[in-house]
Amino acid sequence: MPVPHDNKLREIESRLHREDPRFARAFADGRPCRPREYRYRRAWLLLVTALGALATGLVLAHGLLIAAGLVFAGVAGELFDPHRRERGTRCPPPES
Known part of the structure; x- marks a missing residue:
């Protein structure tokens, strides 16, 4: 019988595998790499x-x-923010 925590x-x-499969694969292999939020090459x-x-x-x-x-x-400076996707937009779209 599975435990609720399982x-x-x-x-x-x-969810982790869906969001960043490279990180999840490397983590499973025992050699973790940086998550997508902290890769700043571009x-x-x-x-x-x-x-x-x-x-x-x-x-x-x-x-x-x-x-x-x-x-x-300025655009490059914005790309250095690891939480830019979490913030979303400033003004939510109007409800119909």
Whole structure:
């Protein structure tokens, strides 16, 4: 007869496997990797590109490159937040 906690553990395990299969597979193998929320490869790449565009815009005195570099740096900064998906939107959609 299954214990009630077993059902909860199975539910947590299946949710973890659905959300991040790479992490769940590595955890089962005994060599855990970082969860998806803490993998920042794309954020670092975007930040380096943004700073490159910003520096180029400053050297060439080109306003559009400066603005693009600042915008992309802001987007990269947002990507570093591990809980960005949990917050959702600021304004909920209107109910019909």
